Amino acid sequence: MSISILSISFKSINFTVSSFRLFDIYNYMPKIKNRKIISRTNLFRVDQLDINFDTGQDRQYEVICGTGNGAVMVIPILDSQIIFIREYAAAIDDYSLTLPKGKIDDGETVMQAANRELQEEIGYKSGNLEFLYLLDLAPGYINHKTNIVLATSLTPSKLEGDEPEDLDIVKCKTSDVAEFLSGEKNIDSRVLSSLYILNNFLKKNG
Amino acid sequence: MSISILSISFKSINFTVSSFRLFDIYNYMPKIKNRKIISRTNLFRVDQLDINFDTGQDRQYEVICGTGNGAVMVIPILDSQIIFIREYAAAIDDYSLTLPKGKIDDGETVMQAANRELQEEIGYKSGNLEFLYLLDLAPGYINHKTNIVLATSLTPSKLEGDEPEDLDIVKCKTSDVAEFLSGEKNIDSRVLSSLYILNNFLKKNG
Numbered sequence: 001m002s003i004s005i006l007s008i009s010f011k012s013i014n015f016t017v018s019s020f021r022l023f024d025i026y027n028y029m030p031k032i033k034n035r036k037i038i039s040r041t042n043l044f045r046v047d048q049l050d051i052n053f054d055t056g057q058d059r060q061y062e063v064i065c066g067t068g069n070g071a072v073m074v075i076p077i078l079d080s081q082i083i084f085i086r087e088y089a090a091a092i093d094d095y096s097l098t099l100p101k102g103k104i105d106d107g108e109t110v111m112q113a114a115n116r117e118l119q120e121e122i123g124y125k126s127g128n129l130e131f132l133y134l135l136d137l138a139p140g141y142i143n144h145k146t147n148i149v150l151a152t153s154l155t156p157s158k159l160e161g162d163e164p165e166d167l168d169i170v171k172c173k174t175s176d177v178a179e180f181l182s183g184e185k186n187i188d189s190r191v192l193s194s195l196y197i198l199n200n201f202l203k204k205n206g
Numbered sequence: 207m208s209i210s211i212l213s214i215s216f217k218s219i220n221f222t223v224s225s226f227r228l229f230d231i232y233n234y235m236p237k238i239k240n241r242k243i244i245s246r247t248n249l250f251r252v253d254q255l256d257i258n259f260d261t262g263q264d265r266q267y268e269v270i271c272g273t274g275n276g277a278v279m280v281i282p283i284l285d286s287q288i289i290f291i292r293e294y295a296a297a298i299d300d301y302s303l304t305l306p307k308g309k310i311d312d313g314e315t316v317m318q319a320a321n322r323e324l325q326e327e328i329g330y331k332s333g334n335l336e337f338l339y340l341l342d343l344a345p346g347y348i349n350h351k352t353n354i355v356l357a358t359s360l361t362p363s364k365l366e367g368d369e370p371e372d373l374d375i376v377k378c379k380t381s382d383v384a385e386f387l388s389g390e391k392n393i394d395s396r397v398l399s400s401l402y403i404l405n406n407f408l409k410k411n412g
Contacts, residue, residue, distance in 0.1 A: 017378045017386055030294050030370075039245040039252070043268045043347070046247050049296050057370040061296035062249045064270060088236050089345035090255050090267035096345040135395045137344060139295035139302040141249070144344075146395075164236075164263040172223045178406045180223055189341045189352075189399045196402035200384045 028054055043067060064142040069104040071144065072113045073135075073190050075198055076100060076122060076151045082177060083122050086168035089186065097170070097181075098188040101146070114149040120161030122169055127153035133197045135190060148194045150201070234260055249273060270348040275310040277350065278319045279341075279396050281404055282306060282328060282357045288383060289328050292374035295392065303376070303387075304394040307352070320355040326367030328375055333359035339403045341396060354400045356407070 031052045039046040045065040052058050076083040076099075089096035100121040104113040111129045119125050133148040172180045177195060181187060237258045245252040251271040258264050282289040282305075295302035306327040310319040317335045325331050339354040378386045383401060387393060 017376060017382075029300075032299060039247050039250075041245050041252050041254075041268055044245075044252055044270060046245070046250055048247075051294075051296060051370070053294075053370040055371045059370045062247050063297035064250060065297070087346070088257075088259075089342075090257060091269035091271070091347050091349040092342065092345040093238060094235075094345075096342065098346070135398070136298065136302065136392055137395050138350075139298040139300075139392055139394055140293070140304070141297050142348075143297040164257075164259040164265045165261045170223060176223075178409070182406070186342055186345055188345055189343050189396065192341070192399035192402045193395045196398045196405075199402075199405075200388070203384070 030054070033058075038062070062141070064144070066142075066144045069106065069108070071101060071103050071146045072110055072117060072149055073099050073101040073146050073194055074114045074118055074126075074129075074149050074151050075132075075194055076118060076124060076126065076154055077174065078124070078152075078154045078171075080175075081171040081173050083124070084170040084172065084191070085121055086170060087163075088165070089188075092186060094186050095168075096186040096188055097184045097191065099191055099194060101188075101190070104147075110147045110149065114147075114151065116159060117161075118151055118154075119157050119159035121163070121167055123156060123158045124151075124154040125157035126151035127155065132194075132201055135193055135197075137190075146190055148190075148197055150198065236260070239264075244268070268347070270350070272348075272350045275312065275314070277307060277309050277352045278316055278323060278355055279305050279307040279352050279400055280320045280324055280332075280335075280355050280357050281338075281400055282324060282330060282332065282360055283380065284330070284358075284360045284377075286381075287377040287379050289330070290376040290378065290397070291327055292376060293369075294371070295394075298392060300392055301374075302392040302394055303390045303397065305397055305400060307394075307396070310353075316353045316355065320353075320357060322365060323367075324357055324360075325363050325365035327369070327373055329362060329364045330357075330360040331363035332357035333361065338400075338407055341399055341403075343396070352396055354396075354403055356404065 032049055033052050034050040036048050038048045047063050049061045086095045100117045102117045114129050115125050130150040132150050135146040137144040238255055239258050240256040242254050244254045253269050255267045292301050292303055306323045308323045320335050321331055336356040338356050341352040343350040
């Protein structure tokens, strides 16, 4: 931390960022002195970490660890409409607005999982899947990662999923999405992240 | 589920949405038949839920429950620049790009927590805090909620926080944020959700 006072600002071709401690970040990492599993259920594991920082300070953290292969969330676009779903969300005991999504099964690629979830949840398969982003849910305390995939060239194709009831399918023009969402409750935050990523992708790639 | 075949489409003043099962959603809820705590640590609780759906199907879920008052994430804007932070994120054992954030303490309002975190993490207080959105992290399996707050009218003011090391403060012009983020790794997904919300807010409110 000896050079932490150093102030750096640089200008690239496109943007200006000013940052402190830029060098530190790339040369230094806190040390995990001890890691132990303190809870394990079917789906989750909680680890307790003892971390030592360069400042001499020690901290104890609890973090939630995924026990699978990560998840996929798909943005399906058909006729300039995004296809959302409303699905029962157990953690809030209410319906939530989300996008086709699910866990990646063992032996499955991200794209295979994306096309499977599309067919199970909205009854389409995609002839054009594009990986957009690997999302870190809340890296301070949970290591879950969600692959964001854009799906176009959709054609009807149904696979039986493990959903306990039919999902409510909601289509909305891409240009009207912000307005539509302002009237929705219980939106999965990953939907909003995905739309931010999508907007930037579309700006860059037309 | 008897009217689940019903197809509805309506046109409001501003947007068109088509949806199936719209009536069902508002009149029907799956029933929690049994709920039990299967794990409890200092920070997390995992509940197991047995849910009965109208289709006659039963499902068992595990959900992560927060044990506090929720969290706040603040978007500080000063001189047309957003102030981000880079902070050690224990769940991924790496540095993460995020925004000033933290738990809401007992007895604290959302706005008090927002202004405290600002002073602890970036050394500013805000004379103009605006609540933007209540974010549902991943309502299918975690009930954590994060209040997104916009902070302007910033003036220097430092409070001692409980951070184990100084945070790396990164400022970026609002117009350059998308470009800046494309070169960043380990971005907290709530930053992306917040920026989506912010963009929509600024479009509406100038």
